[in-house]
Amino acid sequence: KAGVTQTPRYLIKTRGQQVTLSCSPISGHRSVSWYQQTPGQGLQFLFEYFSETQRNKGNFPGRFSGRQFSNSRSEMNVSTLELGDSALYLCASSEGQGAGQPQHFGDGTRLSIL
Amino acid sequence: AQSVSQHNHHVILSEAASLELGCNYSYGGTVNLFWYVQYPGQHLQLLLKYFSGDPLVKGIKGFEAEFIKSKFSFNLRKPSVQWSDTAEYFCAVSFSGGYNKLIFGAGTRLAVHP
Numbered sequence: 464k465a466g467v468t469q470t471p472r473y474l475i476k477t478r479g480q481q482v483t484l485s486c487s488p489i490s491g492h493r494s495v496s497w498y499q500q501t502p503g504q505g506l507q508f509l510f511e512y513f514s515e516t517q518r519n520k521g522n523f524p525g526r527f528s529g530r531q532f533s534n535s536r537s538e539m540n541v542s543t544l545e546l547g548d549s550a551l552y553l554c555a556s557s558e559g560q561g562a563g564q565p566q567h568f569g570d571g572t573r574l575s576i577l
Numbered sequence: 578a579q580s581v582s583q584h585n586h587h588v589i590l591s592e593a594a595s596l597e598l599g600c601n602y603s604y605g606g607t608v609n610l611f612w613y614v615q616y617p618g619q620h621l622q623l624l625l626k627y628f629s630g631d632p633l634v635k636g637i638k639g640f641e642a643e644f645i646k647s648k649f650s651f652n653l654r655k656p657s658v659q660w661s662d663t664a665e666y667f668c669a670v671s672f673s674g675g676y677n678k679l680i681f682g683a684g685t686r687l688a689v690h691p
Contacts, residue, residue: 466620467620487616491630494676494677496677496678496679498679498681503680505681505683505684506580506667506669506679506681507681508678508679508680511676511677511678513676513677518677519675519676519677519678521678553620553621555621555677555679557677563609563628563671563677564677565611565623566623566624566677566679568613568620568621569620569622570619570620571620
């Protein structure tokens with residue numbers, strides 16, 4: 464099975480712009496979660512989607528949003544980019560509906576804000 | 578608030594030395610516990626997980642972890658490390674009602690010298 468695929472791998476934007484990141488989960492996985500990884504804050508949960516519904520949301524401003532499509536692919540969007548949004552954004556997928564499923568991570572999208 | 582703490586940020590060992598990485602969490606309810614590893618240039622991979630049952634769990638590559646509920650701890654151990662174990666190790670916890678939301682520790686960078 465192919466792993467979790469995230470596109471693009473690298474992205475450079477300027478302050479005030481918006482960006483959309485994409486994640487294709489492992490085939491058959493219906494849960495997709497997003498995390499932000501920075502040297503200062505570590506790995507922080509953004510949100511989780513299951514069957515196109517957001518099940519949980521982390522403590523991030525409303526500029527961060529996401530969605531999931533019927534084929535389980537997910538996108539996250541960040542509007543009005545700030546310098547502090549520079550980070551590695553990781554997507555993870557898992558199989559079932561129950562809590563605490565092992566998650567499989569992609570390689571991430573590295574976003575740099577100039 | 579729920580949190581996870583890892584005691585050591587950097588650990589340096591020689592090959593064949595024993596390893597123990599500490600992890601504590603703050604939450605009084607039901608938890609699922611994970612250790613993830615990130616090798617240089619690779620994505621996060623699951624080392625092992627604890628959901629219920631035997632508190633001593635064995636993972637891949639000779640790693641094991643022990644869940645001690647009374648101490649809110651889930652320490653990672655390996656009797657004899659190899660150079661190839663050089664990586665960053667993350668403890669993560671999901672909490673009841675949190676679906677697949679993972680709270681990560683800050684990570685421990687392990688360097689193993691030949």
